[in-house]
Amino acid sequence: VQLVESGGGSVQAGGSLRLTCTASGDTSAIAAMAWFRQAPGKKREGVARIRKTTGVTTYADSMKGRFTISQDNVKNTLTLEMNSLTPEDAATYYCASSSRPVVSGMSLLATAAYDDWGQGTQVTVST
Numbered sequence: 001v002q003l004v005e006s007g008g009g010s011v012q013a014g015g016s017l018r019l020t021c022t023a024s025g026d027t028s029a030i031a032a033m034a035w036f037r038q039a040p041g042k043k044r045e046g047v048a049r050i051r052k053t054t055g056v057t058t059y060a061d062s063m064k065g066r067f068t069i070s071q072d073n074v075k076n077t078l079t080l081e082m083n084s085l086t087p088e089d090a091a092t093y094y095c096a097s098s099s100r101p102v103v104s105g106m107s108l109l110a111t112a113a114y115d116d117w118g119q120g121t122q123v124t125v126s127t
Contacts, residue, residue, distance in 0.1 A: 008121030021095030046109025
């Protein structure tokens, strides 16, 4: 599976951005997709996840209420709507896909649960 993110950019604090990830290749093998982010000097952290067949979503606590993940299984796209952005949200955002709906003993937003990754798109938030 190949993943390509788009939509990153620079926004003022309090603003919004919409990220999109387009999947290609063996997309029928995808069971779940997610967004992660990584700020300089920090570990990559899970943002939100969506199960492909059911549409069930999972969010990191700090993103609940501000970020919305959605999918279009016809277009093979994944979207992340981000609102009320703060400088702490500045990071490189990555799209990821997993062939496993659940990995035993592993968080749904663990990086190790995902097989394929995009190159990332940069989000900058200014005050």
